Amino acid sequence: xxxxxxxxxxxxxxxxxxxxxxxxxxxxxxxxxxxxxxxxxxxxxxxxxxxxxxxxxxxxxxxxxxxxxxxxxxxxxxxxxxxxxxxxxxxxxxxxxxxxxxxxxxxxxxxxxxxxxxxxxxxxxxxxxxxxxxxxxxxxxxxxxxxxxxxxxxxxxxxxxxxxxxxxxxxxxxxxxxxxxxxxxxxxxxxxxxxxxxxxxxxxxxxxxxxxxxxxxxxxxxxxxxxxxxxxxxxxxxxxxxx
Amino acid sequence: xxxxxxxxxxxxxxxxxxxxxxxxxxxxxxxxxxxxxxxxxxxxxxxxxxxxxxxxxxxxxxxxxxxxxxxxxxxxxxxxxxxxxxxxxxxxxxxxxxxxxxxxxxxxxxxxxxxxxxxxxxxxxxxxxxxxxxxxxxxxxxxxxxxxxxxxxxxxxxxxxxxxxxxxxxxxxxxxxxxxxxxxxxxxxxxxxxxxxxxxxxxxxxxxxxxxxxxxxxxxxxxxxxxxxxxxxxxxxxxxxxxxxxxxxxxxxxxxxxxxxxxxxxxxxxxxxxxxxxxxxxxxxxxxxxxxxxxxxxxxxxxxxxxxxxxxxxxxxx
Ligand SMILES: Nc1ncnc2c1ncn2[C@@H]1O[C@H](COP(=O)(O)OP(=O)(O)OP(=O)(O)O)[C@@H](O)[C@H]1O
Ligand SMILES: [Mg+2]
Numbered sequence: 188x189x190x191x192x193x194x195x196x197x198x199x200x201x202x203x204x205x206x207x208x209x210x211x212x213x214x215x216x217x218x219x220x221x222x223x224x225x226x227x228x229x230x231x232x233x234x235x236x237x238x239x240x241x242x243x244x245x246x247x248x249x250x251x252x253x254x255x256x257x258x259x260x261x262x263x264x265x266x267x268x269x270x271x272x273x274x275x276x277x278x279x280x281x282x283x284x285x286x287x288x289x290x291x292x293x294x295x296x297x298x299x300x301x302x303x304x305x306x307x308x309x310x311x312x313x314x315x316x317x318x319x320x321x322x323x324x325x326x327x328x329x330x331x332x333x334x335x336x337x338x339x340x341x342x343x344x345x346x347x348x349x350x351x352x353x354x355x356x357x358x359x360x361x362x363x364x365x366x367x368x369x370x371x372x373x374x375x376x377x378x379x380x381x382x383x384x385x386x387x388x389x390x391x392x393x394x395x396x397x398x399x400x401x402x403x404x405x406x407x408x409x410x411x412x413x414x415x416x417x418x419x420x421x422x423x424x425x426x427x428x429x430x
Numbered sequence: 431x432x433x434x435x436x437x438x439x440x441x442x443x444x445x446x447x448x449x450x451x452x453x454x455x456x457x458x459x460x461x462x463x464x465x466x467x468x469x470x471x472x473x474x475x476x477x478x479x480x481x482x483x484x485x486x487x488x489x490x491x492x493x494x495x496x497x498x499x500x501x502x503x504x505x506x507x508x509x510x511x512x513x514x515x516x517x518x519x520x521x522x523x524x525x526x527x528x529x530x531x532x533x534x535x536x537x538x539x540x541x542x543x544x545x546x547x548x549x550x551x552x553x554x555x556x557x558x559x560x561x562x563x564x565x566x567x568x569x570x571x572x573x574x575x576x577x578x579x580x581x582x583x584x585x586x587x588x589x590x591x592x593x594x595x596x597x598x599x600x601x602x603x604x605x606x607x608x609x610x611x612x613x614x615x616x617x618x619x620x621x622x623x624x625x626x627x628x629x630x631x632x633x634x635x636x637x638x639x640x641x642x643x644x645x646x647x648x649x650x651x652x653x654x655x656x657x658x659x660x661x662x663x664x665x666x667x668x669x670x671x672x673x674x675x676x677x678x679x680x681x682x683x684x685x686x687x688x689x690x691x692x693x694x695x696x697x698x699x700x701x702x703x704x705x706x707x708x709x710x711x712x713x714x715x716x717x718x719x720x721x722x723x724x725x726x727x728x729x730x731x732x733x734x735x736x737x738x739x740x741x742x743x744x745x746x747x748x
Contacts, residue, residue, distance in 0.1 A: 238623070264625035276623070278616040281609075289613050289624040292606055296634055299606040346625045 189252030191216050191350050191381045192237065192268070197246035199232055199405070206232040207243070208405035214350070219372075219382040221396035221413065223389065225425055229405040230385045234270050234352045239263050250350075261294050269343045270352035273385075275335035277327035284309045284323050286338055290345025308345075316341045317367050333364030340371065350381040357388040365391050389417070401425070448589055452582045460581040464653065466694035467588035471595050471646035473674040473686030478599060479639035480672075481680035482608070483632055484615035485538075489546030490671050492553050493640050495662045497523040497647030499557065502574045502657045503564055512577060516648040523644025524637055532633070538618075554663035570658030577652045584653055591649055592687070595642055600683040602638065611635050612681055666710055670697075673717045679727030688728050693717070 190213040199207035206229045214220050222230050235241040237248055239260045247256045250266050258266075278286050287309045292299055313323055316337040327335060336356055343351060353372070357365050365388070372395050376382065386392040399416040401409045409419035416422055452460060472494060480487045501519035504510040510518070537545065557565045565571070578587055602608060610631055613621045622628050651657050661667070670693060678689020696716065700709045724731050 240619075240622075259627070260622045261625050261627045264623075269625070270623070272623075276617050276620040278613050278620060280616055281613065285609065288606065288609060289621060289626070292610060292624065292626060294626050294630075296607060296630065299610060300602070302606070304606055304609075342620075342624060 190214060190249070191251060192383075193249040194233075194237075195247045195249065197233075197236060197248065198244045199229075199236055199241060200244045206405050207236065209246070210402075210405070210407065211246075212400060212407065212410070214381055214383060217376075217379045217381055218398065219376050219384065219396045221392050221399040222383055222385045222402065223387075223392070223399060223416075224402040224408070228402045228425075230402065231273055231354055232405070234354055234383075234385070237263070237268060237352060238270050264346050264348070265294065267347070267349035268352070269346045269348035269350070271336070271339045271343050271354055271356065273355040273358065275327075275332075275339045277330075277335060277338055279327055282324045282326055283313055283318060283330075283338060283341075286327070287312050287341050287345050290342035312341045312345055316344070316371060331364075332359035333361060333367075336360065336364075336368065340368070348380070351375070351383075353382065353384045353386075355385055355387065357386055357391050369395060445593070449586075452585055457581040460585045462694055462698050463691075464581070464584050464588045466691045467585075467592040468646055468650050468653070469670065469674055469694055470592050470687045470690035471642060472671045473678065473690050474595060474599055474683060475639045475642035475646065476671050477675040477680055477682075477686045478603065478611075478642065479635050481675055481682075481686075482603070482611040482615055483635050484618075485632065486540075486543045486672075487546045487639070488543045488668060488672075489549045490639075490643060491663050491668050492546070492550045493523050493527050493643035494647035494650070495550075495553055495557075495659075496526045497644030498651035498657050498662060499565065500644075501648035502571050502651045505652075506571050506574050507564055512575060512652055516645070516652070519648035520641055520644040523647065524640045527640035527644075528633070528637065536629070550663050550668065554659050557659045557663075565659075566657075568659065570656060570660075572656035574651055574655050574657065576655045577649070588649070588653065591646075595645070596683050596687060599638075599642065603683065607631075607634065615681070669710075669714075673714075677717050677720050677727050679729030682727075682729055685727050685729040688732075692728060 192214040194210050194212055197207055197210045198205065208229075210233065212220075222233065224230055232241065236243050239255070239258060239262075243256065247254050249255065250263065250268060253266075255263050255266065278289065281288075284306065288304050291305060291308060291312075310323060314320075318334070318337060318341070322330075322334065325334075327338070330338065336359075340353075340356075356368055356372070360368065369391060372382070372384070376395070382396075384392060384395060393413050396413060398411065399413045400407055401416050401419065401422040403421075403425040408421045408425055409416045451463070455463075472490060475493070476487060476490050479485065497519045500522040501512070501515040504515035504518060505512055558568050562568075578584060603611070610621065610626060611634075613624075614628055614631060618628055621631070674689035674693050675686040676689070678687065678692065679685025693713065696713050697709060700712055704712060720728065
């Protein structure tokens with residue numbers, strides 16, 4: 188039995204600091220997993236390891252049964268894994284449509300040369316994450332944090348993922364923007380997307396996940412359904428001690 | 431951005447103007463323009479690599495030099511026809527360049543610039559020491575076969591070459607490949623995060639730049655009829671290329687062209703006043719002021735000016 192994503196005894200050290208300490212977990216097909224923990228717990232590092240932006244010190248990462256530990260980032264994205272960033276990283280001198288265009292590009296020089304951009308698909312993606320028609324030609328400097336997160340979601344969705352890793356999707360958003368993005372995530376769940384969501388906003392996170400993993404100092408503290416995890420004394424201690 | 435008829439009209443006027451130019455200006459001015467045409471080719475090449483991806487090349491004379499030396503040596507020493515020596519020179523620039531720059535593409539920022547600068551210096555030294563019987567050593571080679579004679583013919587030749595390079599680079603950079611290269615300059619991590627192999631993209635940018643630089647270098651040597659390491663692997667030549675691209679308007683095709691003409695004529699008009707190297711000091715100062723005023727270059731200044739005129743006209747009309 189293979190899983191969309193599986194981590195086996197993954198360790199990541201930055202010099203003397205162990206950011207990921209022997210982590211093992213699996214995500215089921217179509218599951219939405221919440222990854223929680225105080226600042227510096229190592230949540231973002233897990234995402235970077237899954238994407239190959241950092242290489243683990245030891246252990247292995249499997250995608251649908253295949254060990255992807257040695258693959259470059261683009262090859263992992265080619266296998267359907269993609270992430271958003273805690274701090275959005277748009278292309279500053281490009282408008283919303285051009286930003287999305289990059290996600291839609293095939294990793295093939297010839298195709299990039301001979302085929303023009305698919306504007307219809309760009310617009311469709313922009314509207315699907317909640318942009319208005321009037322936003323399409325806007326540049327990142329003119330966008331709110333909520334819009335930047337939408338843009339990041341749209342560019343990520345453009346790569347055609349089946350597994351999405353969302354890092355702090357609610358940070359810096361207004362209540363209206365939070366419900367808009369929560370609705371989008373719920374829609375993706377219904378479509379069968381496998382998700383790992385990192386969020387400090389536990390209240391917004393709770394209805395979006397099937398299961399939670401709480402971590403601290405790079406290791407799993409508790410695992411299971413959300414209420415169970417939150418009731419765990421170690422999780423409470425970590426949150427009170429960490430924030 | 432769509433192509434409007436005004437653009438086409440402007441280009442048509444420009445091309446007709448250039449084609450008619452030999453009727454109106456002196457041979458000396460034509461020679462100045464010939465140099466500007468070649469400088470524009472080199473600046474466009476620099477911009478495709480550095481202006482877009484943000485990997486600043488200090489080694490462009492190295493690429494131009496491979497093209498120029500290969501074609502000069504093949505035709506002068508081995509009797510190759512120019513029609514064969516130039517394509518071979520272009521291939522040599524692409525292969526030689528790729529071999530040397532490939533490791534450098536993995537390092538970022540100022541280190542990339544330094545490594546490429548080192549290659550230019552290395553080439554300068556090697557050309558003089560290794561097989562001077564072939565390269566001509568310190569003196570270089572003179573008496574290289576020229577493609578055509580006279581200022582007028584060479585003006586037409588260099589202009590057509592420049593126009594051809596500009597148009598094909600414009601087409602290339604208008605494609606999604608061009609968009610991806612510019613994106614690397616803005617945020618390389620996000621390009622990787624969009625599922626693209628940035629090493630492959632940078633290599634493509636590099637090959638295109640080497641192609642254009644090699645082509646320009648080979649034609650240039652068959653225009654000059656001579657080649658010497660001092661003139662080619664020269665820091666002033668390098669900075670003229672970079673400054674032309676930057677003050678004209680990086681990440682565009684027309685910008686480096688504007689910059690090349692601006693700089694060439696600036697240097698030319700300063701010549702009677704300041705015959706020595708002080709010229710470079712003055713022109714450096716002017717370039718710096720322009721650059722500080724508008725980092726996007728002269729092209730952007732002109733565009734904004736045009737926009738203001740349009741706005742004023744619209745205001746007066748209503
Ligand atoms: N590139 C790096 N080099 C060195 N240390 C790093 C690096 N990236 C992360 N760390 C360290 O690893 C630990 C885990 O960081 P990480 O960003 O994964 O935490 P996080 O759970 O995402 O925190 P936050 O909630 O603040 O986003 C931290 O102590 C951090 O300082
Ligand atoms: Mg984080």
